[in-house]
Amino acid sequence: MSNKHTTFEDVQAMVTATALISLGVFLLNYAGLLAGGTTGLALLLQKLTGVTFGVLFVALNLPFFYLALKQMGPRFTLKTFASIIMVALATEFLDRAITLESANEVYCGAMGGLMIGCGLLILFRHKASLGGFNILALYVQKRYGISAGKFQMGLDCGIVFASFFVVTPWILFVSVIGAVAVNLAIAVNHKPGRYVTS
Structure with missing residues (x-):
């Protein structure tokens, strides 16, 4: 039996994934927290420049598409590009669908990271x-x-710590909780060779 996903399964997965990710980014952003990777860089630059997260997120990802196309193939690259656009659009308009009066920063960091x-x-x-x-x-x-989770955890924590002079120590600490939550979920559940094949 083939374990290749159908187009419908891929689309459904991408919609579900980007919905979870955009909600996680919403929680982090609401609490003034940062993250790792290009998501974290976009959140950090949003604080510094006032440019929206969605625009920054797409721009920061553009340099990585050559590596994706060369090393991972056109299908992977196309689905990744679509996912980036979907997250960017969702985060741009999510505040019109959800409003919060208050939220605990630790909760936003942990749950946002897990999402x-x-x-x-x-x-x-x-x-x-x-x-x-x-x-x-x-x-x-x-x-x-x-x-992938352990490798990215190192990169992500480095980016969060690099934000030391931009946010308070408390926000930095809670942001690290969020970064660890993201990558712990990946490290525990995504083992080498389990889903990615040559």
Whole structure:
């Protein structure tokens, strides 16, 4: 029996994944938290420039498409590009569908991180990603057998700590909780060779 996903299964997975990820980003952004990867860079630059997350997120991912196309193939690249656009659009308009009066920062960090991690797991399972460091992490896992979650956790925590002079120590601490939550979900559930094949 073939384990190749149908087009319908891929589309359903991408919609579900990007919905989870955009909601996770919404929680992080609402609490003023940061994240790792291109998501974190986009949130950080949003604080510094005032440019919206969606625009920054797409722009930051553009340089990684050459690696995706060369190393992961056109189908992976197309699905990844579609996922990035869907997350960018969803985050641009999500505040029109959801409003919050208050939310605990630790909860937003942990749950936002877990939502993003679960969304990424779905994308990885369907041979797609959210671009940026996700592409690099999947490439390293495929080429060298290093866990995508552990590799990306190191990169993500580095980006969060690099934001030391932009946010308060408390926000930085809670942001690290969110980054660990994202990558713990991936590291525990996405093992080398389990879903990504040569």
